[in-house]
Amino acid sequence: MTDDPSLERAARSWIETGPTQAPDQAVDTALQRIQSTRQERDLIPWRLPTMNPILRVAGVTLVAAIALALGIYALRPTSNVGQGVPTPTDQSVATPAPGLPSAAVTAPIPNGTYRTSIPVADVLARLDADGSLTPAEKTAVIDDVLGIRGASVLNVEITVADNSFTVGLSTDSEPIKPGSSWKLYNLDASTIAVDIGTKSSGIQAYRVTRTGLTFALAAVSPAEAVETFVRSVLFETAPFSPAT
Amino acid sequence: VGNAVNPTAGWEAQVDRALVEQARHGDREAFAVLVHQVSDSLYAVAYRILRDPGLAEDALQNALVLAWRRLPKLRDPDRFEAWIHRILVHACYDESQRARQWKATIRVIPMDGPSIPDGTSVSADRDELERAFRQLTLEQRAVFVLHHYVGYPLVEIADLLEIPAGTARSRLHYAMAGLRRALQPSSELVEEGRLA
Numbered sequence: 191m192t193d194d195p196s197l198e199r200a201a202r203s204w205i206e207t208g209p210t211q212a213p214d215q216a217v218d219t220a221l222q223r224i225q226s227t228r229q230e231r232d233l234i235p236w237r238l239p240t241m242n243p244i245l246r247v248a249g250v251t252l253v254a255a256i257a258l259a260l261g262i263y264a265l266r267p268t269s270n271v272g273q274g275v276p277t278p279t280d281q282s283v284a285t286p287a288p289g290l291p292s293a294a295v296t297a298p299i300p301n302g303t304y305r306t307s308i309p310v311a312d313v314l315a316r317l318d319a320d321g322s323l324t325p326a327e328k329t330a331v332i333d334d335v336l337g338i339r340g341a342s343v344l345n346v347e348i349t350v351a352d353n354s355f356t357v358g359l360s361t362d363s364e365p366i367k368p369g370s371s372w373k374l375y376n377l378d379a380s381t382i383a384v385d386i387g388t389k390s391s392g393i394q395a396y397r398v399t400r401t402g403l404t405f406a407l408a409a410v411s412p413a414e415a416v417e418t419f420v421r422s423v424l425f426e427t428a429p430f431s432p433a434t
Numbered sequence: 435v436g437n438a439v440n441p442t443a444g445w446e447a448q449v450d451r452a453l454v455e456q457a458r459h460g461d462r463e464a465f466a467v468l469v470h471q472v473s474d475s476l477y478a479v480a481y482r483i484l485r486d487p488g489l490a491e492d493a494l495q496n497a498l499v500l501a502w503r504r505l506p507k508l509r510d511p512d513r514f515e516a517w518i519h520r521i522l523v524h525a526c527y528d529e530s531q532r533a534r535q536w537k538a539t540i541r542v543i544p545m546d547g548p549s550i551p552d553g554t555s556v557s558a559d560r561d562e563l564e565r566a567f568r569q570l571t572l573e574q575r576a577v578f579v580l581h582h583y584v585g586y587p588l589v590e591i592a593d594l595l596e597i598p599a600g601t602a603r604s605r606l607h608y609a610m611a612g613l614r615r616a617l618q619p620s621s622e623l624v625e626e627g628r629l630a
Contacts, residue, residue, distance in 0.1 A: 194614060198582075201613050204563045205482055205583050212477035216491040220473075220498040221466055227499055229460055231506045330460030334506070 229334040298376040299398060299405055303349045304430035310338045310361070313423050322415040335420055337361065346424050347433065350374065355384045357424065381410070396425065404431045454511040457502070465502055472515075473498065476522050482579045485568055489529045497525040516594045519584070523576045523595060530572050559617055566616030570609050577602055578609040 313336070317328050332339050341361030349356040355374035360366040373385035375393075383395045395411040406429040409421050449471055456464035476497060481490035501518050508517055567575065576595070580586045586594065592602040 194610075197610065197614050197617060200559060200617065201563065201578075201610070202582050204560055205579065207560070208478070209481055209487065210474060210478045212473040212494055213487075213491060216477070216494055217469060217473045217498075220495040221469060223495065223499045224462060224465065224469075224502045227502055229506050230503050326456070326459055326461050334460050 228337060229330070231330075231334050297379050297400065299350050299382065299400070300403075301351050303347060303433040304405070305345060305347045305433045306428045306430045308344045308346065308423065308427045310341050310344055312427070313338060313344060316423070317419070320419060323419060327416050331416065331420060335416070336423065337364070344423075346430075348430055355382070359424075382407075394421070399429075401429070404429045406430070449514055451511050451514075454505075454508075454514045458505050458508060458511065460506075462502075465505070469498055472518065476518065479519070479579055479584060480522055480526055482583055483523070483526045483572065483575045484530060485564070486533070489526075489533055492532075493522065493525040493529040496528065497522040500525065516586075516590065519580065519586075520594050520596075523580070526576065527572050562616040563613055566612050567609075570612050571605075574605045574609040574612070577605040581606055 314332070317323070317331060320328070323331070336344060336359065338344050338361055341363055343362045345360045345362075345366065347358040347360070347366050349358070353374050354371045356371040358366040375383040375385070377383055377395070380398050380400075381395060382398055383393045385393050393411070394409065394413070396407040397410050399406045399408070407425040409418075409426065413421065449468065453464045453468050453471075457468055473494060477490055477494045480493040480497070481487060484490050484493060497518065501521050504521070508514065567578075570578070577588075577591055580591045580594070581588060588602045588606065589599055592599040595602065
């Protein structure tokens with residue numbers, strides 16, 4: 191790097207002098223701080239490197255199959271796909287179409303913010319009963335993924351804005367913290383896909399059941415144990431209603 | 435590339451990948467073991483960049499806490515060393531900035547008069563190097579320490595600090611130029627017209 195080897199030698203020799211051991215007290219203090227520090231995780235930590243390749247292929251195949259089926263559906267002469275996205279205040283969307291059984295609505299989720307609240311005790315009971323997660327994974331779900339230790343209610347907020355799908359979380363003691371914004375695809379009136387980025391497992395698909403202005407989600411793409419549990423808590427526990 | 439005697443050269447062997455993986459998944463005990471494996475090396479690097487034991491301690495603590503927080507986002511556990519060095523360097527920048535804010539109103543008066551290196555005294559050379567090094571920017575110091583103390587190639591330093599390779603090269607060049615000036619006898623500097 192330099193044309194002066196003696197300078198480089200002198201500089202290297204000089205930079206090597208000095209302490210080479212961290213003071214114990216500094217390390218102990220750091221470890222104490224870590225005990226009360228929560229790790230930052232993606233709200234739903236699907237990641238390519240850790241995801242089973244078979245599951246990933248299965249997920250992509252499933253989404254492709256859904257897309258194909260919906261393409262055929264969309265080509266039907268009576269299709270209403272592509273007629274614009276209704277808003278939560280659009281009463282024509284909230285009203286079931288004539289001839290449909292019960293109050294189910296078939297149309298994309300209107301733009302808007304939706305919430306649901308989940309008792310933390312229920313989450314903990316489900317976690318306790320879950321046999322697919324290790325104790326460390328259960329702790330991580332409580333402390334780092336959901337952040338529900340000591341809380342009594344977990345609030346989940348979904349904001350739909352045309353082609354984005356944002357999930358925020360809060361507890362009774364913390365305000366809503368918006369998470370990542372994912373790409374949203376309305377595969378058909380009752381199925382959505384969220385693309386959560388190239389650094390993760392990619393696309394997750396959910397079946398949407400709408401009743402009036404509320405909707406419920408059910409995952410239809412495969413996932414690993416932690417992801418399966420987390421998304422079942424966040425998205426499948428209770429229906430989402432428009433935020434007031 | 436880099437020096438032969440550096441404290442972090444054996445990191446790849448020292449850091450247990452399984453521990454990194456466990457800590458990524460929230461295992462605090464695994465992370466505590468990792469901390470004990472890397473804290474000496476990290477402190478040594480922080481001290482050499484900041485030249486202040488107190489600031490180096492604070493930078494080490496903050497880097498370790500931040501590393502714990504961000505560990506789930508580390509995509510490749512094999513890159514743990516480079517990743518934690520990046521966190522440490524940024525923690526050093528932050529500490530230096532904080533220290534500057536505290537000292538902003540204090541005018542530093544040198545205790546000694548200007549020393550004139552005689553070109554033969556090792557101790558005088560070291561003093562001059564120390565003074566000159568403190569005149570470098572934090573960014574220049576970081577590149578110098580990562581290259582000459584830790585032993586990273588410049589390309590890897592550029593990648594680690596997320597800067598262009600040319601910038602890393604230029605920072606090291608200016609760092610060496612600063613140190614060279616410190617070691618040159620003042621008569622040479624006068625001849626070169628650097629002291630006017």
